[in-house]
Every structure is written in structure tokens, then in C-alpha cells.
Amino acid sequence: MWRFLKPKLLRWRARLIPDSLGLGWTPIYTLGYLVFLFLPAMLSWLGDVQGAWNGPPALLWPTILSVVVFLPLYFVGYRDAGLRQLACMLGIAAVGYALLPFNPFANTYLIYAAGFAATLGGPLWRRMAWLSAMLGVMLLEVLLLRYPVFVFLITVIVAVAVFFGNHHFLESTRKRAELKLSHDEIRRLAALAERERIGRDLHDLLGHTLSLVALKSELAGKLVDRDPAAARRELFEVSRVAREALHQVRSAVTGIRAAGxxxxxxxxxxxxxxxxxxxxxxxxxxxxxxxxxxxxxxxxxxxxxxxxxxxxxxxxxxxxxxxxxxxxxxxxxxxxxxxxxxxxxxxxxxxxxxxxxxxxxxxxxxxxxxxxxxxxxxxxxxxxxDAPAPGTQTDEAAPRVSVPPAAA
Missing domain, CATH: 3.30.565.10 (Histidine kinase-like ATPase, C-terminal domain)
Incomplete structure (x- = not known):
């Protein structure tokens, strides 16, 4: 069953989170932190109406409505960049601000916004400025609502940790990508240099050898009628030169396939x-x-x-x-x-x-x-x-003749 279900899940995930980001299921797992939004309601159901919280009790329906608004902003923020990603980040922070009067755990949305702040383009100081601005607005709201300051302090600690965690992950990913590109470039240049060496060797080798074969073949053609024995010797010489050229070509191209x-x-x-x-x-x-x-x-x-x-x-x-x-x-x-x-x-x-x-x-x-x-x-x-290719005549099997100086 998993074999048939897995491709559908991967296609569904790709529609929400681009595979090019290399994040896998992590953005989906991260949504588990939304459970914190419902902790006040869960404590109320368990009979602990206030617990450690001395403020007003949380309302359930604004929390559910905030989740409905948050999810599209969250997934669009992963798919877009630039101003649209910035708008999604600010929208998530605004959802947190709007929910805070009804739910003291609405600071959860500020944590998600801090995570997106680390992924914005531009220098680090600009992204930290956006994070500071969002946290500053929350501090002002906490003071206006007369909430305990520890709500803001906890938010700051977690938000800064998430921000720099995402920043470190992105920097590591970028450095690994640069290292891989450098590695690929080195291999490409090495292969190019090897091809150029083989090309030069083959040019020098075949240029001389083919010229010699052409001259001796032409000479053998001239000697066929007047001196068949000399023509035969020249043809044997052509055969020997061709075999030597084949051996040298094989030695030269071995460098293409060889690997240490x-x-x-x-x-x-x-x-x-x-x-x-x-x-x-x-x-x-x-x-x-x-x-x-x-x-x-x-x-x-x-x-x-x-x-x-x-x-x-x-x-x-x-x-x-x-x-x-x-x-x-x-x-x-x-x-x-x-x-x-x-x-x-x-x-x-x-x-x-x-x-x-x-x-x-x-x-x-x-x-x-x-x-x-x-x-x-x-x-x-x-x-x-050293086994010869099928159908190839070896030097040992070739006829041995003494080659006199070429006739004029």
C-alpha cells in the first residue's frame, strides 16, 4: 500500500513545498508547533482554567480562524521570493498580533515569521532589522494588553534561536552548493585538458603515420608493374606501419578511460x-x-x-x-x-x-x-x-620480412 501511496504524497508535497529547496518534509513537520495555540483550550477542558496564566482565557474560534488564514500565507511564503515572501512574513506576524488579545500563545506565529525573516534576500543586518521590528511591535502590544513581560521574553529567545538556526542552515546549503560547483568545474576542466592532450597526441601521431602510409602506398602502386617484389615489400611496410599506428592510438586513448x-x-x-x-x-x-x-x-x-x-x-x-x-x-x-x-x-x-x-x-x-x-x-x-580485439592480426602472426630502402 505504501508503494502506491508514496508517489501521491510526494506529488502533494511538491505542490506545497518546491522540491528545489531540498527541505523534504521539514516544513510539514514544523506545522506541529501550531498545537501550542490550543494549549489554553486544552487546559480549560482539563479543569485548569487559568493554570500559570493570569490573563483572560483563550477563545477557540479566533484561534481556528487564525489557522485558516495562516496556512495559505505559510505555503506561499515557501514558493515565492522577494516582496511576495516579505508580504507573507508580515502577514503571518499580523495574524499573531490579531490573535494575541484572544490567545496568549499567539506568539507562536511570531516564531514562524522569524523563521521566514532568515530566508529573505539581502544582507544579514537587513533581515535582523525586520526581526527586530516585528518583535518591537509585539512588545508594544504586550504592554498595551498588560500581559506579563515573560511572554515577550520567551518569544524573543525562541525567535532569535529559530532565526539564526535557519540562517546557519541556508549558509551551509549555499556553501555546499558552491563547493559542489567548484568540484564539478574542476572535473570539467580536467576532462577538457585531457581531451586536448589526446587530441594533440592523435594529431601528431596520425598526421605523420598517415602521410607515411600514403607515400608508401603510392610508391607500391608505381612498382607493381616494373618490380612486383619491391611493391610487395612496400605493401608489407604499409601493413607494419598501420599496425604500429593502431598500437600507438590505443595507448594514447587509454588515458581517456584510465582512472586512478x-x-x-x-x-x-x-x-x-x-x-x-x-x-x-x-x-x-x-x-x-x-x-x-x-x-x-x-x-x-x-x-x-x-x-x-x-x-x-x-x-x-x-x-x-x-x-x-x-x-x-x-x-x-x-x-x-x-x-x-x-x-x-x-x-x-x-x-x-x-x-x-x-x-x-x-x-x-x-x-x-x-x-x-x-x-x-x-x-x-x-x-x-593485452588480448587483441577479435579479428585483429597480432604482430607475432604477421609475416616477418626484411625491408630494404624504399626504391625511388
Missing amino acids: LAAELASARLLLESDGVLFEYELAPVVLPPTVETVLAMTLREAVTNIQRHARARNARTRLSVEEDEAVLRIEDDGRGGAIAPGNGLSGMRERIEALGGRLRVDSTPGRGTCLQAHLPMHVESSRQ
Whole structure:
């Protein structure tokens, strides 16, 4: 039932609170403080007409009417910015002022208004000025109504705490966003520099090699009729140059796919901790073959991206160990877990690992997080890395000829 009800609840929440704010259900939970408005009525029903309050008893109908007016202002304040958000904040404060003669707990609305004051644009001093103005109006009303001053003092303490709590949250969110943007920019610039390097290498390599192939092919064409043996040697030379060029191109483009595990760990820590996830890792003192390290680094990258996007975790941990001539990479988090739909990222991760004779295991328990384990044989470098592509003739299988100086 929850599976069908959850999407409807999320759509309903998105209509009230924009998902772009990243607040989740917090604004909905915060409405629980409205219970304080009904405490005087509850005490009256329990027989404690005055309790610790020596003022007039609270009336229920003005309180209910104030809630009806407050709720639209509250949700619109989350959806708008600028002057409209300011108007919502002042409207919430006005609801509190209007209710205070009928309900001594109407200062609850001033707390909500203080929370919105922290989210207004502009410098901190301007937002504090709005907070001070709203509290000043309440102090004047408390004095006019001859209420005890402790009502105002309690409001000031809670309002200031809420204001700076929201201010700190917004500043932390802004800094995390800036850090993430810096991280993305660094990765983009690194990728751009690598592409430029590969482009220069390929240009220099293929420019020379293709020129040589063109010259020798042209020479072989001229020698076909008058000296077939020399033409045959030139064609063999063209074949050798082409194979060497293919080997050099493969070596050059390997840098595009290669990834270092240490660099990926540093990148993963920066990405997760900028999103509020504590990341720890432990590496065994072992030298990995380049192919194994590249695959494990790409596995780590994909797993960390999934944690940051979907897991909603508080903690994540990575451990690299060697077990029975196998490199084992274990990545776990304490996120929400649950069923995992095999998308392109997970499928590509599994294919890369299985292509090298390894295996991938993913365990995900609802409410207890996800654990991913990648096992790769340590000897993959010699057994698989240098294997030629299907249909490719190796240098050992190619005919060995002595190449004389090219004929004029």
C-alpha cells in the first residue's frame, strides 16, 4: 500500500513545498508547533482554567480562524521570493498580533515569521532589522494588553534561536552548493585538458603515420608493374606501419578511460561531504594492475554518484582489500536501501567487472542501506589486458620480412 501511496504524497508535497529547496518534509513537520495555540483550550477542558496564566482565557474560534488564514500565507511564503515572501512574513506576524488579545500563545506565529525573516534576500543586518521590528511591535502590544513581560521574553529567545538556526542552515546549503560547483568545474576542466592532450597526441601521431602510409602506398602502386617484389615489400611496410599506428592510438586513448583509485577516492570524499555525507575509506597496501585499478575506480565513481543522488545516507565507507589473489572493493552506506532497478550505470559497472573475469554483488536492505562488493582477479593484467580485439592480426602472426630502402 505504501508503494502506491508514496508517489501521491510526494506529488502533494511538491505542490506545497518546491522540491528545489531540498527541505523534504521539514516544513510539514514544523506545522506541529501550531498545537501550542490550543494549549489554553486544552487546559480549560482539563479543569485548569487559568493554570500559570493570569490573563483572560483563550477563545477557540479566533484561534481556528487564525489557522485558516495562516496556512495559505505559510505555503506561499515557501514558493515565492522577494516582496511576495516579505508580504507573507508580515502577514503571518499580523495574524499573531490579531490573535494575541484572544490567545496568549499567539506568539507562536511570531516564531514562524522569524523563521521566514532568515530566508529573505539581502544582507544579514537587513533581515535582523525586520526581526527586530516585528518583535518591537509585539512588545508594544504586550504592554498595551498588560500581559506579563515573560511572554515577550520567551518569544524573543525562541525567535532569535529559530532565526539564526535557519540562517546557519541556508549558509551551509549555499556553501555546499558552491563547493559542489567548484568540484564539478574542476572535473570539467580536467576532462577538457585531457581531451586536448589526446587530441594533440592523435594529431601528431596520425598526421605523420598517415602521410607515411600514403607515400608508401603510392610508391607500391608505381612498382607493381616494373618490380612486383619491391611493391610487395612496400605493401608489407604499409601493413607494419598501420599496425604500429593502431598500437600507438590505443595507448594514447587509454588515458581517456584510465582512472586512478586514489584520485577517485579524493573526488568521492569531496562530493559526498559537500552533500553532508561522512565518507571514510581504508586501502590495503597493494599495487594493483592498471586495468584492475581503472575498473575499480570507475566502479567507485558510479557507486558514489548513486549514494549522492539516491541513497539519502548519513555515512558511507569504502574498503579495498586482497583476498585469495582477488582485489575486493567494498562500498557501503546507511541510506534508505530497498529494491534497486538495474539502470545503465549498474549494468555498465557489472559488464566492466565481468569482462575482466570478476563479479559484482549488490545487497540492499530497506532502511539499512546498500552494500556493493566488486571482486577482480589480480592477474588480469597479463591474461586479458593485452588480448587483441577479435579479428585483429597480432604482430607475432604477421609475416616477418626484411625491408630494404624504399626504391625511388
